[in-house]
Amino acid sequence: MARYIGPVCRLCRREDMKLFLKGERCYTDKCGYERRSYPPGQHGQARRRKRSDYGEQLREIQAPLKERYREEPDAAVVTLSAEGELGAGVSCSVSTGRAIAEAGLHPASGGDGSLLCSGDMLLEALAACAGVTLRAVATSLGIEVRGGTVRADGDLDFRGTLAVDREAPVGFRAIRLSFELDTGAEEEQLATLLKLTERYCVVLQTIAGTPELSAQIEAA
Numbered sequence: 001m002a003r004y005i006g007p008v009c010r011l012c013r014r015e016d017m018k019l020f021l022k023g024e025r026c027y028t029d030k031c032g033y034e035r036r037s038y039p040p041g042q043h044g045q046a047r048r049r050k051r052s053d054y055g056e057q058l059r060e061i062q063a064p065l066k067e068r069y070r071e072e073p074d075a076a077v078v079t080l081s082a083e084g085e086l087g088a089g090v091s092c093s094v095s096t097g098r099a100i101a102e103a104g105l106h107p108a109s110g111g112d113g114s115l116l117c118s119g120d121m122l123l124e125a126l127a128a129c130a131g132v133t134l135r136a137v138a139t140s141l142g143i144e145v146r147g148g149t150v151r152a153d154g155d156l157d158f159r160g161t162l163a164v165d166r167e168a169p170v171g172f173r174a175i176r177l178s179f180e181l182d183t184g185a186e187e188e189q190l191a192t193l194l195k196l197t198e199r200y201c202v203v204l205q206t207i208a209g210t211p212e213l214s215a216q217i218e219a220a
Helices: 008-017 025-026 053-071 118-141 189-202 202-208
Strands: 083-086 093-094 101-103 147-156 172-182
Touching: 053 118, 093 189, 118 147, 118 172, 118 189, 118 202, 172 189, 189 202
Parallel strands: none
Antiparallel strands: 083 093, 093 101, 147 172
C-alpha cells in the first residue's frame, strides 16, 4: 500500500479538519489549515465533501471534548486498568469488562494450547484497537469502508522468555499490521487512512513508543 509523502498540510485541507500532523506548528498562526481552510487545488474554495450523518454526529460529540482537552490538558489523561486473577497451574484470568479471558503458556513454552497466550492477547488488542481507530478515522474523513479484515502478526523468539539464549530478546522482535478493506477509496485516500490510523491507534503508539513503566509486588 502506498504512503503519502507530499505536504501534510494538504491532508488537513483536503479532509477539512485539523489533523495536527506538524506538531507544535499546528497550534500557531503559521498553521496551513488555519490560513487556508479550504480544499487544495484550483477549485478548492468552491468544493466541500459532504460527510455522512454519523460522521457529523461523531464530530459534534468530539468537538466539546477536544475543546475541553485543549483548555484542561489534565482532563484528557485517563487511567485504563486491567485485572487478572491467578488460576490453577500457570494461568491468569483477565477480566476485560465484557468477558473473561484465561491466559497461560504458549505451546512453544510448555503449554497445552488450551489457554490464551498473552502474546496472542497483545496482538488481538492491537488488531482490535487498529480496527476501531480505522473505522473512526474513515467515518471522520467520509471514506466509505463497507467491511474488511485487520491482521496483526508478531515474531516471538521463545529462547528469550525461556532463558535459553541471553542474546535473544524477551518479547516480540517484529510486529506487522495489515488491512484488507472492501472500499472504493482511491489510493491516496487509503494512504491517508493508514497514516492517521497509525498515528491515533493507542495500542500501536504504545508499542512503538517507550512509556514510563513501573512494577511492584507485595504479599496480600
